[in-house]
């Protein structure tokens with residue numbers, strides 16, 4: 401068995417790099433950070449110092465431990481100094497050219513024992529690995545924002561990655577106090593894929609004039625979600641949410657299930673980027689207080705309309721599409737059913753894992769909801785994943801070992 405990781409290199413000192421450096425330093429690792437942009441490391445260090453000071457204030461950390469953690473953070477202008485660590489986490493901007501260049505250079509600078517991890521949210525880890533001489537040591541390590549608070553890490557087992565390296569990255573995540581889940585190198589990994597219908601189905605419901613924004617948000621909060629889909633998109637940022645939607649859609653070769661909604665683009669075009677712009681689906685006052693729904697998305701009701709949906713119907717539609725998506729991830733071997741449920745609870749704060757939830761509602765019920773929708777809109781977005789239908793028909797469970 402290899403020694404536990406004691407030194408970590410971090411490439412990029414932005415939002416994510418700073419967070420990763422912080423949790424690693426707090427966990428007792430020596431952390432070398434490289435960011436070529438003038439002042440980037442100092443900004444990150446100041447942010448980290450502020451975060452640690454608040455933890456001291458709240459008595460979650462002693463002053464001595466905060467000081468010791470800060471002392472374990474080191475900036476370096478040299479790539480070979482971060483590449484001397486047992487594990488390097490790359491957290492530079494989501495740009496394929498930038499990242500392939502960084503991986504080529506890291507690969508050349510690092511000894512063969514060093515694991516190179518990427519925090520990419522949407523690029524293929526295999527693609528980054530393929531630019532190196534040692535693809536077996538390239539693994540995805542997808543942290544969530546804000547890193548110090550979010551406990552999930554998706555460990556992406558790229559096709560050429562050696563299993564011991566995948567395990568070592570999972571072990572490193574645990575060392576940082578995180579919960580790792582292993583996923584294959586597929587679009588959106590687990591969380592950004594299975595979460596898509598939470599937003600997209602809500603957008604379709606509102607777009608079809610079947611319920612209002614507040615009604616959908618209220619319905620989903622009513623079954624335990626901390627925020628409704630529109631409140632959550634406003635918090636994430638319309639631009640970020642739309643970019644992820646588009647990326648997943650393109651990577652699945654324009655499968656109707658992932659098709660973004662024109663309303664997303666319309667709000668982005670209108671500069672309504674969410675809370676950060678004080679304007680998204682809702683209006684916000686400068687102190688952050690939420691106002692009403694933006695009238696720009698109100699639905700015209702001067703023509704014939706369909707019967708509006710009840711809160712339960714909204715819940716059933718959104719949940720059924722999430723369960724179907726989670727089932728598709730199981731069917732495609734993206735991750736184990738347990739990992740998918742854990743990832744959705746920790747990565748998105750869902751009140752329950754979608755597969756467990758689907759079984760509580762009854763898989764036959766979920767299939768029934770999807771079949772009705774598919775009959776109405778037969779473009780493929782509501783097609784039932786065969787594994788889900790089969791389990792529903794034989795009263796089976798995602799959590800039973802395969803026969």
Ligand SMILES: NC(=O)c1ccc[n+]([C@@H]2O[C@H](COP(=O)([O-])OP(=O)(O)OC[C@H]3O[C@@H](n4cnc5c(N)ncnc54)[C@H](O)[C@@H]3O)[C@@H](O)[C@H]2O)c1
Nearest residue numbers: 412413414415416417435437491492493494519520521545
């Ligand atoms: N922000 C999020 O919510 C989030 C969540 C999960 C994953 N990610 C992923 O994490 C990565 C980083 O995102 P971010 O939000 O921290 O970006 P960011 O823009 O905040 O930070 C990127 C940092 O990288 C530095 N940088 C640029 N080129 C570099 C290079 N060649 N070498 C070293 N440093 C370089 C920049 O100066 C900047 O400080 C992206 O791949 C992103 O998709 C982001």
